[in-house]
Amino acid sequence: MAEINKENTVEKCSEECVHGEIVEKVCSRIPDDEILYDVAELFKVFGDSTRVRIICALFESEMCVCDIAAVLNMTQSAISHQLRVLKQARLVKYRREGKTVYYSLADKHIQTIFNQAFEHIME
Amino acid sequence: MAEINKENTVEKCSEECVHGEIVEKVCSRIPDDEILYDVAELFKVFGDSTRVRIICALFESEMCVCDIAAVLNMTQSAISHQLRVLKQARLVKYRREGKTVYYSLADKHIQTIFNQAFEHIME
DNA sequence: TAAACATATGAACAATCATTCATATGAACA
DNA sequence: TGTTCATATGAATGATTGTTCATATGTTTA
Numbered sequence: 001m002a003e004i005n006k007e008n009t010v011e012k013c014s015e016e017c018v019h020g021e022i023v024e025k026v027c028s029r030i031p032d033d034e035i036l037y038d039v040a041e042l043f044k045v046f047g048d049s050t051r052v053r054i055i056c057a058l059f060e061s062e063m064c065v066c067d068i069a070a071v072l073n074m075t076q077s078a079i080s081h082q083l084r085v086l087k088q089a090r091l092v093k094y095r096r097e098g099k100t101v102y103y104s105l106a107d108k109h110i111q112t113i114f115n116q117a118f119e120h121i122m123e
Numbered sequence: 124m125a126e127i128n129k130e131n132t133v134e135k136c137s138e139e140c141v142h143g144e145i146v147e148k149v150c151s152r153i154p155d156d157e158i159l160y161d162v163a164e165l166f167k168v169f170g171d172s173t174r175v176r177i178i179c180a181l182f183e184s185e186m187c188v189c190d191i192a193a194v195l196n197m198t199q200s201a202i203s204h205q206l207r208v209l210k211q212a213r214l215v216k217y218r219r220e221g222k223t224v225y226y227s228l229a230d231k232h233i234q235t236i237f238n239q240a241f242e243h244i245m246e
Numbered sequence: 247t248a249a250a251c252a253t254a255t256g257a258a259c260a261a262t263c264a265t266t267c268a269t270a271t272g273a274a275c276a
Numbered sequence: 277t278g279t280t281c282a283t284a285t286g287a288a289t290g291a292t293t294g295t296t297c298a299t300a301t302g303t304t305t306a
Contacts, residue, residue, distance in 0.1 A: 018189055018193050019186075019190055022184050025184065026180050026183045026184055026190075026194050027194055029183050030180055030194070035241070035244065036175045036176050037175075038244045039175050039240050039241065039244060040171055040174075042240050042243060043167075043170040043240065044166075044167075044171075045170075046162075046166035046169075046170070047164075047167035047168075047169070047170035048163055048167075048293090048294075049156075049159055051163075052159045052160075052162050053153070053159050056154060057153055060149045060153065061145050063142075064252080064253090065252070065253060065254095067141055067142055067145055070141050070146050071146055074295090076252080076253070077253090077254085077296070077298095078295055080252095080254055081254085081295075082294085083253095083254095084254075084255085085294095090243075098303065099251060099253080099302085099304060100303095101252075101254095107246070109239040109240070109242050109243045112235070113236050113239045113240065116232040116235045116239075117162050117165055117232070117236065118154075118158070118162065120165060120213075120233075121158065121165065123213075123230070171263090173264075187282080188282070188283060189282070199282080199283070200265080200266070200267080200268095200283090200284085200285085201265055201266080202283095203282095203283060203285080204265075204285080205264080206283095207284080208264095221274065221282090222273055222282045222283080223273095223282065224282075224283065247306100249304100249305090250303100250306100251302105251303090251304085252304105253301080253302085253303100254301070254302095255299085255301090256297105256298090256299085257296105257297090257298090258295105258296090258297090259294105259296085260293100260295090261292100261294085261295105262291100262294100263291085263292080263293100264289105265288105265291105266287105266288085266289085266290105267287090268287090269284100269286085270283100270284075270286095271282105271283080271284070271285090272281105272283085273280100273281090274281090275278100275279085275280085276278090276279080
């Protein structure tokens with residue numbers, strides 16, 4: 001328990017109110033910070049309405065950058081920047097056909113995650 | 124199709140490369156912007172490592188604010204601010220017992236969403 | 247090879263947000 | 277009622293990030 005307050009910034013309540021057993025149990029079971037950081041990074045990608053709209057558009061059909069820009073009524077540059085973010089998160093894949101690049105979703109988990117999110121919203 | 128480029132900022136490619144049928148189909152099937160905005164707002168709440176750690180801690184056990192602060196090794200104030208965000212998103216609920224306030228998760232969808240996120244990370 | 251065009255990217259700016267510090271609130275108990 | 281203590285909150289600040297504008301890349305076709 002000593003390492004819980006490393007830097008002597010001990011809260012008043014830490015000696016009175018902390019439930020030692022619970023804190024210890026939770027500390028031992030919670031996933032590593034590194035993993036939780038990655039989870040937050042993934043959700044950060046989902047946490048922008050432009051990217052959400054791109055993903056939902058790609059649920060319907062593979063599309064080129066121009067088509068996505070037309071659907072969202074935004075500039076090609078803005079879409080391209082966001083597709084790069086989605087690509088880096090391995091959420092979309094692409095194929096080139098001449099001058100055109102077609103994007104599609106890369107991960108089967110995305111649909112499940114979004115369905116659950118829709119259900120939470122609707123409650 | 125006229126309403127797709129409302130403001131005469133027609134991209135060059137919009138007359139050459141836009142695939143009209145696909146754009147029209149996707150436009151008609153994609154959920155309303157209002158809903159997609161709400162979805163993004165929900166994911167924005169998940170998109171912070173402190174909040175992710177709080178949520179994962181609460182997967183293990185109901186806890187008071189002090190306990191959560193001890194588990195995450197952060198100040199009571201920082202935790203309290205984040206719990207307010209989670210409360211506003213209806214992701215946590217609380218019960219008061221004397222001076223202590225116990226928080227727990229409010230929504231069954233959260234676990235499913237996080238499980239899928241873990242699976243995406245692990246791939 | 248040169249022009250045309252779909253896409254990508256770098257820099258800059260505005261807006262959003264997590265934490266800190268100080269302080270307020272509200273319940274328990276003397 | 278007054279003190280103690282767990283929790284909540286307002287203001288300020290530093291950091292992150294989405295979009296725009298200008299330009300670069302790379303493929304096609306004349």
